[in-house]
Amino acid sequence: MAQEFFRYETPYGRPRQRTNYFAWTLAILLLTAFAFVAWLGSFYVFWQPERPDSYRLLKKLHRIDPPRRFELTAAPAGEFLNPKQLHDRYAPLGEAELSKANSELARNYIRNFQQVHGLVPYVVGRFRIIDVHQLGAADVFTSGIVALAAAIDNGEVLLEHVYPADRRDIPLMRQTLAPGLEVKLERTHDISAVIHADRSADGRVLITAMPLLYGTYAVTRGTGTFTLEPPLDLNLAAGWPLFKREELRAAEDRYAQLRQNEPTSPGTIAIPGITPSGTPPPSENLLVRVEQALPIEMPASTPAPLPLKGTKPTPAGKAGKIAKNQKPTAAPSVTPIQVAKMNSPAPALSTPPLQKFTESSPAPNSSAPAALPADGAALASTAGGGNWKTYAPGKMPIGRLVAPADLGQVADRGLTGERTYLKGQFVVNFADANKAVLRPRSRVPDSVMFLTGGNSVRIIVEYPTGYVPPKPGSVVSRDEVRPLEVTEVRKQEDGQLNVFAREIMQP
Numbered sequence: 455m456a457q458e459f460f461r462y463e464t465p466y467g468r469p470r471q472r473t474n475y476f477a478w479t480l481a482i483l484l485l486t487a488f489a490f491v492a493w494l495g496s497f498y499v500f501w502q503p504e505r506p507d508s509y510r511l512l513k514k515l516h517r518i519d520p521p522r523r524f525e526l527t528a529a530p531a532g533e534f535l536n537p538k539q540l541h542d543r544y545a546p547l548g549e550a551e552l553s554k555a556n557s558e559l560a561r562n563y564i565r566n567f568q569q570v571h572g573l574v575p576y577v578v579g580r581f582r583i584i585d586v587h588q589l590g591a592a593d594v595f596t597s598g599i600v601a602l603a604a605a606i607d608n609g610e611v612l613l614e615h616v617y618p619a620d621r622r623d624i625p626l627m628r629q630t631l632a633p634g635l636e637v638k639l640e641r642t643h644d645i646s647a648v649i650h651a652d653r654s655a656d657g658r659v660l661i662t663a664m665p666l667l668y669g670t671y672a673v674t675r676g677t678g679t680f681t682l683e684p685p686l687d688l689n690l691a692a693g694w695p696l697f698k699r700e701e702l703r704a705a706e707d708r709y710a711q712l713r714q715n716e717p718t719s720p721g722t723i724a725i726p727g728i729t730p731s732g733t734p735p736p737s738e739n740l741l742v743r744v745e746q747a748l749p750i751e752m753p754a755s756t757p758a759p760l761p762l763k764g765t766k767p768t769p770a771g772k773a774g775k776i777a778k779n780q781k782p783t784a785a786p787s788v789t790p791i792q793v794a795k796m797n798s799p800a801p802a803l804s805t806p807p808l809q810k811f812t813e814s815s816p817a818p819n820s821s822a823p824a825a826l827p828a829d830g831a832a833l834a835s836t837a838g839g840g841n842w843k844t845y846a847p848g849k850m851p852i853g854r855l856v857a858p859a860d861l862g863q864v865a866d867r868g869l870t871g872e873r874t875y876l877k878g879q880f881v882v883n884f885a886d887a888n889k890a891v892l893r894p895r896s897r898v899p900d901s902v903m904f905l906t907g908g909n910s911v912r913i914i915v916e917y918p919t920g921y922v923p924p925k926p927g928s929v930v931s932r933d934e935v936r937p938l939e940v941t942e943v944r945k946q947e948d949g950q951l952n953v954f955a956r957e958i959m960q961p
Contacts, residue, residue, distance in 0.1 A: 504560035506691040513687070521684035522566040524666040526643060527884075527891055527914045527952075530567040532574030534641045535648075537605035540577065541659050544651040545610075556650050556694065563649045563664065564688070575648040577663045580606040581613050581637045585697075585705040588624060589616075593692050595685045599627045600696045602705050603637055612654075614662040614696050615646065617671070623680040630673055630680065630741070633708070637741045642887040644743060650694045654702065660695055667743070675739045841919055844960045848935045850875070855934055858894035858911055861953055865945040875937035876955055880913060880930045882923075890915045890923040892930060913938075913953045921957060 499508045503518065512518045524530070535543065547555065562570050581603035589598045598618035605611040615637065617627060639646055650662035668682040697705060845851075853873030856864060864874065880892035892913040915938060917923050924930055932938055938955040945951055 502557070502561070503564045504557050504690065509564070509688065509690050518564065519566055520686060521563070522666075523668045523684055524645065525952075526645065526667060527889070527912070529645045529666060530570060530574045530647075532576045532647070534576045534578045536579045537581075537608035537611040540575075540648075540651075540661055541608060541611050543575075544659050544661075545653065545657065552651065552653065556652075559649050559651070560690075560694075563647065567647075576641070577613065577646045577648060577661060578639050578641050578644070579608075581615070581639070582606055583631060583633050583635045583637060584708055585633060585701075586628060586631050587697060587701065588628070589618070589696070591689065593696055594689055594694065595696075596687060596689055597621055597624075597685065598682070599624065599631055601631050601637070602697050602702075606636070610658050612658055612660045614650075614660065616662065616664050616696070617680075617682055618664075618668070618685045619680060619682050626678050627680050630671070630678055635673065635739060635741055642889075652695045654706075660697070660702070662695055665743075669743045671741055672744050673739055673741055679744060842956070842958070844918065844958050846960050850937075850939075850958060853939075855937060856940070861911055861943055861951050862945070864940070865943040865951055869940070869942070874940040875934075876913070876940050876953070877932045877934055877937045880932070882926050882928050882930060885923040885926050888917045888919070888921065888923065890917070895929060910949065911951045911953060913955055916954070916956045918957060921961070 499511055500517070502508050503512055509518065544552065544555070558571075559575075562574065567574060583601045583603045585602040587593075587600050587602070589595050589600055593600075595616055595618050597620065598616065601615045601617065603613045603615060605613065617631070619627060645666045646663040647666055648661055649664050652660040652662075654660060665682065668684055670679050670681045672679040695702075851873055853875050855875045855877060858876070858878045858880075861876075879895040881895050882890055883893055884891040892915060894911050894913075915923070936959045939958045940953060940955050942954040943951060944954075
């Protein structure tokens, strides 16, 4: 009855409206387009940090790490190109190909070479400085000096070598990096990566290179030294190259005058546009990278064992003969470090002390150029090679014998002033000149060892002058008769062990 009574009554309130599906569809499409644009924008920003706007945004988001100072034996894998190879690689490229190559080169440098596809190009060869430019706020690198140099054996290649440093070192750098100074880049102790390549109007190739070691430099006939520092910030909006067109034109005019004043070798005729054959003689004054020499360490003397009751003491000369003709054997010990057991006393103090060699300390007889700063402290070039005493198999002095698994304890305890020998099987990762980088041979990858708490071990072996290091990829086996002598063990914060050793066995 009540339903029939209220059947024709108008309901209270507004009538129910229909849903606007078209408006909802349009809103969803707009949100989808916005998400798609944001997704593409993230790729644009994060995958192209070499663009000025992307670099500024990533810098504000703290997604850009400062440039890293590399070590000589831990530099990114690369290839060393001389001026002719640089010209052959970048001169034939078109505008689009050269722009793509430059984007990749700058991107690799900004990312500290963490995601490199292929090999990093490094510059080697002899160059002569023809002009210098002080870096400022209007340049890509805001502090330091850039030197414009020309290849001595190839007039079609120019090099912009960047020397980023603190402003306090700029006066000394301008005095040291004078026009006419020769810069020699060698693969044994110089790691200058190509970060940009350009082509001038006359077809010359202009290469911009950055030294990844950021070391200390000096001239062979000078007294001052300056140290490079990685740049804290980049002004990518300034554009490449560092020498603009007007500055480059003025530098080329000075370079042409310099080439006209160069003395030609006897018997050759100077023809314009053609480089004389033959390699120019080495310059008397060179720019070299130097490192502070390590002090000589005296070996710790161990007291001779006292003779037992009822036995006669052995003469010193006779004991030395026994030690020379006896092979070292591993003595049992509660620690995993094995000690070479010998019956001879410690060497006499009249034995000349051994010098501790590292990658930045050359051998005493090295022929590399050296420089003396104003305060008189000795500086040595990082060029390797040298001579030290080698021994027949099993005839080396007494010392403790360790395996790769024991190197962590050696890094914690130190060498304690006694000889330490290394045995085991190793794989050669890199070899060049008189050095080789080895890894312990294991079926477990280094990444798995790191995740499980194990240490990744890199062994840098230095060979005497005249020795040929093993080829990359080969396996080196060393036992208690032919071990390597360990000179230093460094442990990094991430657990990486850098072991410096040298070859003391006769071939």
